[in-house]
Amino acid sequence: MKTTPTIPALLSVRNVHKDFGPTPALRGIDLDVHPGEVLAVMGPSGSGKSTLLHCMAGVMPPDHGTVTYTRPNAPEGSVEISILGEAARSALRLSEFGFVFQYGQLLPELTAVDNVTIPLLLAGTKRREALRKASGLLERLGLAGQGEKLPGELSGGQAQRVAIARAMVAEPAVLFADEPTGSLDSLAAENVLTLLLELVREVGTTVVMITHDPRTAAYADREVIVRDGMIGAGHRVAA
Ligand SMILES: Nc1ncnc2c1ncn2[C@@H]1O[C@H](COP(=O)(O)OP(=O)(O)OP(=O)(O)O)[C@@H](O)[C@H]1O
Ligand SMILES: [Mg+2]
Known part of the structure; x- marks a missing residue:
């Protein structure tokens, strides 16, 4: 018999629906993400993976259903993300979540190190301290000496490592990654993933990765499959 975990889920998605006009993108999603786990979200193109991630991360509100975030070590401090307004969602994203996308989405006119400092500066860290942390993390990700380059001067794998540094520099509770290695060849992808997972395990960040x-x-x-806006069969749970 399946045992129920005593630690509350970090993110709890219940009966989430989202339509885009006549197109149903999510059709009743139930999903728990547990503290510290790395969850892979798979499924065909157009099945609703990115929409689900956006609803979970407070990027957009669902039409129906709830997304509840229970801060690690503060189970009494649950936040129902799905009913927050734009400003509150944005504040929550900044303080708790990190994001990585398929194409790094670095700011092209800022150097690599300046890109990484952004979340810290937005959170009020002094520039000198932000630069110190950002440089340290870039070094840790094998990018020593690359910090002054513009994103356009980096390889795909290097740029993706900068994007990971930016997502992780403020030590978020949850990292949301949408095809983080989708634009890389298999060797670069493996390299980026290995570094990413080392870092998240060290920080204790929970990962939701499409x-x-x-x-x-x-x-x-663990992995879940999204099919036609629903969680389909085919879970794999690591031993
Ligand atoms: N902003 C939008 N406006 C209109 N329709 C949208 C929008 N975003 C997503 N959709 C539609 O919602 C459905 C789910 O899209 P979503 O982007 O979540 O799929 P996905 O599983 O992430 O696909 P992919 O693997 O190709 O990225 C699709 O039918 C898509 O066309
Ligand atoms: Mg997508």
């Missing part, structure tokens, strides 16, 4: 690639999903502790 991927098409079974080799990428194999790095996760």
Whole structure:
């Protein structure tokens, strides 16, 4: 018999629906994400993966259903993300979440190190301290000496490591990644994923990672499949 975990889910999604005009993108999603786990979200193109991630991360509100975030070590401090307004969602994202996308989405006119400082500066960290932390993390990700380059001067794998540094520099509770290695060849992808997972395990960040690639999903502790806006069968739970 399946045992119920005593620690509350970090993110709890219940009966979430989202339509885009006549298109139903999510049709009753139930999903729990547990503290510290790396969850892979797989499924066909157009099945609703990115929409689900956006609803979970407070990027957009669902039409129906709830997304509840229970801060680690503060179970009494649950936040129902799905009913927050734009400003509160934005504040929550900044203080608790990190994001990585398929194409890093670095600011092209800022150097690599300046890109990484952004979340810290937005959170009120002094510039000198932010630069120190950002440089340290870039070094940690194998980018020593690359910090003064503009994103356009970096390789795809380097740019994706900068994006990871930016997502992780403020030590978020949850990292949301949408095809983080989708634009990379398999060797660069493996390198980026290995560094990412080392870092998240060290910080204790929980990860929700969308991927098409079974080799990428194999790095996760657990995977769920989204099909036609619903969680389908086919879970794999690591031993
Ligand atoms: N902003 C939007 N406006 C209108 N329709 C949208 C919008 N975003 C998503 N959709 C639709 O919602 C459905 C789910 O899209 P979503 O982007 O979540 O899929 P996905 O699983 O992430 O696909 P992919 O693997 O191709 O990224 C699709 O039918 C898509 O066309
Ligand atoms: Mg998508």
